[in-house]
Amino acid sequence: MAPKLKIILLTPITLILILAIKLFIPAKENVKTKQEYFWTLKTHTPDKFDIIVMGDSRIYRGISPEDLTKKLPKTSAVNLGFSSAGFNDLYFSFAEEKLKKESKTKVILLGISPHSLTPSALKNEELKSYLNKSKTDVFKITKLANIYKTLNIITPSQISNNLTNTNKPYTNYNQEFYTNGWVKSSNKNPNINIALYKYQNIFNDNKVSEEAINNLSDQINKWTKKGIKVICFRPPSTVEMEQLEDSLSGYNEVEISQKIITNGGYWININSKNYVSYDGSHLHYQSAIKLSKKLGLDIERIIKQAK
């Protein structure tokens, strides 16, 4: 066959092959691409909101902005929780930027876990990695996401499952990524000891920092002076986890809450017994919805009181 003909034939043959692959091997959504899109959008969204939710993984899995604002009409909210996020100036300025300037009900909701006040969390590695993404990368990830979606990756296990007609679960973790920043999470085999085991060593040489608490208090003071309502709480997990954290991390909930109230913030007490965790640290999505609704009512009450 003449090379010219080969060049001409290559395009239709490749297209037929691509179509055949798309038809016969239904690709699974690429989790990595989806996650990349979720985190990049969360970091670089140009949108502004009335309510900003801040915290670590317990927050991005534990607070659904949609349920938070159910009783707050015409109020927008976003969950800006990041993995192992720590409360420092970088995180504060990043979050403040996302607040709607003209909003009459500016609220910052802080989920203060013991880990979020430790030196390792204050590095904010995850947040930094997304903040450092170049404009080109952000454009590619957020704007060209649909192209990537149609070209989802097919893994050898998927092919093997298709051929053998089996559908083995790839992971026990179920995660759904919402554009408002929430990750709806659950696990097929819940086990509250998973996180307990991990947290036994997490505070070794990594205790709650007094400096971080003072810095957070100062920031709350600054925000309050700007007319922003700062509402804080300890994200619920399990009773066992709270006991473990209290004994190992140096987290003193009473002391922290008093400092926050002194600086103009609000503290909401949450009872972990009312919620269900699937791994001992993060809330099952049904509990996350319940918590979000409860916090929504608390925000409504605080706003009304302030008026």
Added chain:
Amino acid sequence: MIFNSIEFLIFGLLFFVAWPYFKKQNQRRWFFLTSMSFIFYGWWDWRFLFLIIGSGLIDYFCGIAITKYPLKKRLYLIISLIGNLGSLSIFKYSTFFANIADDICQWFNISSHFSTSIPEFAIILPVGISFYTFQSLSYTIDIYRGRLKPTNQIFHFFSYLSMFPQLVAGPIIRARDLLAQLQTDRIASPLQKWNGIKLIAFGLFQKVVLADNLSYFIDSAFEGKGNISGLPYWWTVTIAFAFQIYCDFSGYSLIARGLAKYMGYHFKMNFNHPYLAKNLKMFWERWHISLSTWFRDYVYIPLGGSAKGFFYGIVFMCITMILSGLWHGANYTFIIWGGLHALFLTIERLTKLKRRITNFGFGSLAIVITFIQVCIGWVYFRASNYHQANDIIAQLFNFSDMSLNFISTYFDNLFYLWLAIIIEICISIRRKYSSIYTLYKKYNLDIIMVALAIAMSIFMRGEGKQFIYFQF
């Protein structure tokens, strides 16, 4: 800008749309090629352009001066050597040398701060510096030796030095091969274009399907994330890395050659199935051929080669291999890697064992032995320090732990290792039995193979990564 990116897709389309117009006239062709190559290179960091332009200008003017002032030609060669090796030392080796100096001072209880005193700009390693520096050096050395006439056209020179397909990771092209090609309007025949497309498709497949899909498994192992040990595991990791680096680098070279071919130029082959080599000498004739021949022509032979006798031949070979190791990176691990190859080559020269094995009809055994030697070398190449490499080598020969549990965990990644091995075996069989190749040609199976390579590069692509050799 990397080949497997959307930016390059757009860049490539724009380039090939405009190329037929610009290529017809010499000055226009050189200017277009140079400007597009600078855009391609400056995409990483526009400041890198100063370095390539600076070192290029030194060699361009030194090349002219060598022929114009033959009595002072040694001086101009030295200027060129200082310019090129100087910038390489500053940007690539300053931290390494400073650390060595600090270590030496520490032995003698002298306080020193060489490593912390290095200016910030010298810590950044410009992409592909080793490649274009060597390419530029060969230009002046060849002129000095009277094997090449310098070009008086500055854009002609820069279109050779910075030609984008091979700028950041080779192949290292000799001026006498490419300058002449750049001097005329070369029209790519349909066959050349088809061969170019084939090379690009196969190169992309090697990179994004094979190399990228192996990277997670290998990175997890070397970063200790897998928390797995045992002899089978570490041999699998080592073999996987052997194929990752091969597919990554060979993939880049194939794409570079394909792009050049589509433009009407010819770059020599850079990889020729090195893991099918029956001894290490053959391996080095098949692995990164443009660099191996560079070291042969500009280091090994000028030192004396094998002309000064068997003993000196071995000494010069050892020097060349260690320098080649150092070329790859500023770390002790690369020197050890070069040293290990020198040691194995010395044993090979002294015993001629593998040649005997092959002569007895056990060619496959010779291939396996050579591959194992290469793999042991790769451990030092990949490890972050020699302590880690030594630990891994100990694991490779620790027969007490034979666990295979990792296979199910990394099933998806290891699939690509098998695929890479099977492809190499198929190529070996195809080379041995010409009838298979005849059938392959008769039924035009190459169209199907190219289409399959493209489809797999789309649907089975791994996590996008930089080409490994960019760091060199």
